[in-house]
Amino acid sequence: MNYPNGKRRFTQNPTPQKKTKPDFSNRGMSLEEDINLTNEYYLEAGIAVVHKKPTPVQIVNVDYPKRSAAVIKEAYFKQASTTDFNGVYRGKYIDFEAKETKNKTSFPLSNVHQHQVDHMKAVVSHGGISFLIVKFSPLEEVYLLPSPMLFTYWDDQWNGGRKSIPYSYIMEKGTRIPFHYQARIDYAKTLDKLYF
Amino acid sequence: MNYPNGKRRFTQNPTPQKKTKPDFSNRGMSLEEDINLTNEYYLEAGIAVVHKKPTPVQIVNVDYPKRSAAVIKEAYFKQASTTDFNGVYRGKYIDFEAKETKNKTSFPLSNVHQHQVDHMKAVVSHGGISFLIVKFSPLEEVYLLPSPMLFTYWDDQWNGGRKSIPYSYIMEKGTRIPFHYQARIDYAKTLDKLYF
Numbered sequence: 536m537n538y539p540n541g542k543r544r545f546t547q548n549p550t551p552q553k554k555t556k557p558d559f560s561n562r563g564m565s566l567e568e569d570i571n572l573t574n575e576y577y578l579e580a581g582i583a584v585v586h587k588k589p590t591p592v593q594i595v596n597v598d599y600p601k602r603s604a605a606v607i608k609e610a611y612f613k614q615a616s617t618t619d620f621n622g623v624y625r626g627k628y629i630d631f632e633a634k635e636t637k638n639k640t641s642f643p644l645s646n647v648h649q650h651q652v653d654h655m656k657a658v659v660s661h662g663g664i665s666f667l668i669v670k671f672s673p674l675e676e677v678y679l680l681p682s683p684m685l686f687t688y689w690d691d692q693w694n695g696g697r698k699s700i701p702y703s704y705i706m707e708k709g710t711r712i713p714f715h716y717q718a719r720i721d722y723a724k725t726l727d728k729l730y731f
Numbered sequence: 732m733n734y735p736n737g738k739r740r741f742t743q744n745p746t747p748q749k750k751t752k753p754d755f756s757n758r759g760m761s762l763e764e765d766i767n768l769t770n771e772y773y774l775e776a777g778i779a780v781v782h783k784k785p786t787p788v789q790i791v792n793v794d795y796p797k798r799s800a801a802v803i804k805e806a807y808f809k810q811a812s813t814t815d816f817n818g819v820y821r822g823k824y825i826d827f828e829a830k831e832t833k834n835k836t837s838f839p840l841s842n843v844h845q846h847q848v849d850h851m852k853a854v855v856s857h858g859g860i861s862f863l864i865v866k867f868s869p870l871e872e873v874y875l876l877p878s879p880m881l882f883t884y885w886d887d888q889w890n891g892g893r894k895s896i897p898y899s900y901i902m903e904k905g906t907r908i909p910f911h912y913q914a915r916i917d918y919a920k921t922l923d924k925l926y927f
Contacts, residue, residue: 578853581853581856583857584850584853584854584857584859586812586813588784588785589784589785589786589787589788589809589811590785590788590790591785592785592786592788592790592803592806594786594788604807604808605807605808606805606806606807607788607803607805607806607807607808608804608805609802609803609804610788610802610803610806611800611801611802611803612800612801612803613785615785616782617782621817621818622817622824623824623826623854623857623858623859624857625857625858626823626824626857626858626859627822627824627858628818628819628822628823628824628825628859629824630819654780657774657780658780658819660777661779661780661819661820661821661822662819662821662822662823663780663819663822663824
């Protein structure tokens with residue numbers, strides 16, 4: 536897949552899906568892959584600089600063979616202490632987490648972790664733009680939900696509140712992100728409406 | 732090592748250096764460790780939210796033993812496509828790379844990579860604050876150098892220019908970051924002077 540300017544796209548995915556025909560549907564691509572493609576497009580088009588953070592790994596044992604690259608022989612996945620994506624858009628710090636659910640009627644709060652919520656609250660308190668991108672996979676619908684809306688549900692769950700955010704709430708209070716071919720999850724346009 | 736508020740410090744370093752007495756000197760700590768400690772202090776004190784990005788790793792083979800954590804059995808180091816640190820400070824996006832040199836008279840440009848410079852230029856063009864933290868280890872001196880000063884030397888090297896930035900230039904045009912006990916590399920104070 537090439538951009539009109541002739542530059543090749545790169546991807547963190549080790550086995551990129553090759554397609555013979557352009558596929559305008561969102562099916563088969565994970566939310567994360569779609570956002571990575573969107574970020575690559577944003578970077579090339581000069582719209583925003585946003586990257587996914589690498590998966591944090593605790594490296595225990597590394598082998599250094601002669602004349603070839605170092606091989607990590609033993610390592611473990613660590614829990615991320617922040618959200619997955621951050622960067623700069625129109626001069627502002629933006630920071631978000633992307634979550635997919637197979638649920639049709641609500642977004643289970645178990646998809647998010649306490650330390651991520653702590654991080655989001657810190658970002659908001661420092662004037663950054665913090666949000667969730669939520670995909671309801673069975674519905675093929677993607678929403679942008681500003682973090683403070685998550686905080687309300689998050690904090691309420693410890694006071695006898697529900698353990699999920701209703702789909703109806705996200706549909707009403709969140710903003711639907713339409714699917715585009717180039718900017719597959721065109722969240723920047725949604726941010727324009729909400730924050731600029 | 733505890734903060735005055737009683738919270739334990741955490742570190743990405745698997746073998747934290749234990750010290751019986753507070754050590755006010757900077758010796759023995761890497762620049763990266765010092766910046767990580769500074770960022771932890773900034774987070775606890777509500778000054779800024781800045782994290783080091785995890786080392787990017789290409790995971791090839793993972794073992795999933797029963798009843799225990801997944802073990803990464805084969806993986807390789809990948810080159811980072813961005814800088815090491817980013818976050819939000821006083822509402823602004825900040826993004827930087829930290830580099831140590833054993834050189835006393837200049838900072839060799841070979842410490843920086845083209846894709847990092849590309850990233851820094853993109854950050855600047857989107858209104859983010861981009862800079863280098865340079866430590867001259869033999870001198871125990873740390874400087875903040877706004878990225879545009881690097882760009883001049885970086886671009887000139889391909890036009891017959893020198894392959895390093897003179898120490899005298901960094902001393903004059905950069906800003907010295909003094910060493911403090913809590914904010915060991917107190918770059919936020921330096922940013923106050925330069926950007927706010």
